[in-house]
Amino acid sequence: MEVKARAPGKIILAGEHAVVHGSTAVAAAIDLYTYVTLHFPLQSAKNNDKLTLQLKDISLEFSWSLDRLKEAIPHNSTTLCPSKPTSCSDQTLKSIAVLVEEQNIPEAKIWLSSGISTFLWLYTSILGFNPATVVINSELPYGSGLGSSAALSVALTAALLASSSSDKARSGGWLSLDETNLELLNKWAFEGEKIIHGKPSGIDNTVSSYGNMIKFCSGEITRLQSNMPLRMLITNTRVGRNTKALVSGVSERKRRHPEAMNSLFNAVDSISKELATIIQSKDETSVTEKEESIKELMEMNQGLLQSMGVSHSSIETVIQTTAKHKLTSKLTGAGGGGCVLTLLPTGTVVDKVVEELEASGFQCFTASIGGNGAQICY
Numbered sequence: 001m002e003v004k005a006r007a008p009g010k011i012i013l014a015g016e017h018a019v020v021h022g023s024t025a026v027a028a029a030i031d032l033y034t035y036v037t038l039h040f041p042l043q044s045a046k047n048n049d050k051l052t053l054q055l056k057d058i059s060l061e062f063s064w065s066l067d068r069l070k071e072a073i074p075h076n077s078t079t080l081c082p083s084k085p086t087s088c089s090d091q092t093l094k095s096i097a098v099l100v101e102e103q104n105i106p107e108a109k110i111w112l113s114s115g116i117s118t119f120l121w122l123y124t125s126i127l128g129f130n131p132a133t134v135v136i137n138s139e140l141p142y143g144s145g146l147g148s149s150a151a152l153s154v155a156l157t158a159a160l161l162a163s164s165s166s167d168k169a170r171s172g173g174w175l176s177l178d179e180t181n182l183e184l185l186n187k188w189a190f191e192g193e194k195i196i197h198g199k200p201s202g203i204d205n206t207v208s209s210y211g212n213m214i215k216f217c218s219g220e221i222t223r224l225q226s227n228m229p230l231r232m233l234i235t236n237t238r239v240g241r242n243t244k245a246l247v248s249g250v251s252e253r254k255r256r257h258p259e260a261m262n263s264l265f266n267a268v269d270s271i272s273k274e275l276a277t278i279i280q281s282k283d284e285t286s287v288t289e290k291e292e293s294i295k296e297l298m299e300m301n302q303g304l305l306q307s308m309g310v311s312h313s314s315i316e317t318v319i320q321t322t323a324k325h326k327l328t329s330k331l332t333g334a335g336g337g338g339c340v341l342t343l344l345p346t347g348t349v350v351d352k353v354v355e356e357l358e359a360s361g362f363q364c365f366t367a368s369i370g371g372n373g374a375q376i377c378y
């Protein structure tokens, strides 16, 4: 039996980092996905005593005996409760880290460790110690601000919950989830993000679960209906970084300068709320006027992110390059490298700016904004 799921990456239009500290943020799904396929062996099959993880686009495979997993991860199979999202305790995370270390991940790919830990926690928490081969394939760049960690947690959880549900009539295509299942999915995915992000806000897994565009503040979700064209150029600086470390760095700066940092967070909150209002507005304001306001809000948000200490010279190079073409850019996601968003006002011709950015070694692409959320396929 086989179950598939997919979940999108995302861009944060405004509010990253501040959203971890209770400010409003605006995010949208993009049409780059992480795919998860669960293959369950027949009872009679010889390999039905292990759990195998295949990371297709990275060409790596990991395998654990079910007995080894039972030793390390304290799950009582009789109390397995997929309907009750549970955090991975520090103690269990340490045991899971040993299971990951035993796999001898190549040094150059050691950044995978937290993703594999998330996989082990979510798999055993939702499906228990059952044999399977889990194949994961992603279109998203890793550690680049496009929410690959959230897409992993959401797609994996969607496949696991789908495989544990009773009605598995062949769907013949991608099916979206109902509100009840989306809520459960999002809560489990948030537990996965905690392992990778340390202290996630929840916006990434939420927009990956629900799709489209959302306004998010301390767990409160508002679905946004855009009433204007929004085209963004995404430039990957190809500078790797770690969201958990960057998020922790902002928290440390807040500990050292609480009042100043809270003022920054309040300013970001206002920017995100104004952005959401502009995107949804149906008044007679022209698209050009709305685009000019959005450019200004992006510029202000970028300045505040610099003050939080999460910009990077590569990001500044993209910003300066696009500014020469009268375009406005801001980092998206955790920063410190990763991806940069550039607003493309109606009628913008991007050839020249893309040529200049790629000549600097950056990778440019446009992704459609506000697509599907998590989907399953039997």
Ligand SMILES: Nc1ncnc2c1ncn2[C@@H]1O[C@H](COP(=O)(O)OP(=O)(O)O)[C@@H](O)[C@H]1O
Binding pocket: 034, 055, 111, 112, 113, 114, 115, 116, 136, 137, 138, 141, 142, 143, 144, 145, 146, 147, 148, 149, 150, 152, 196, 197, 241, 242, 243, 244, 333, 334
């Ligand atoms: N398909 C995947 N397979 C395994 N691990 C993944 C996958 N996608 C993401 N990850 C994990 O998530 C980490 C990147 O998450 P993060 O630092 O939050 O950056 P971002 O979410 O912007 O990509 C990777 O280092 C890896 O541990």
Ligand SMILES: C[C@@](O)(CCOP(=O)(O)O)CC(=O)O
Binding pocket: 015, 016, 017, 018, 019, 020, 143, 144, 145, 146, 147, 148, 149, 197, 199, 200, 201, 202, 203, 204, 243, 247, 332, 333, 334, 335
């Ligand atoms: C920095 C933050 O606001 C977004 C992180 O995005 P990403 O993992 O870099 O794609 C963290 C969070 O909201 O959990």
Ligand SMILES: [Mg+2]
Binding pocket: 147, 148, 149, 150, 197, 204, 243
């Ligand atoms: Mg992430």
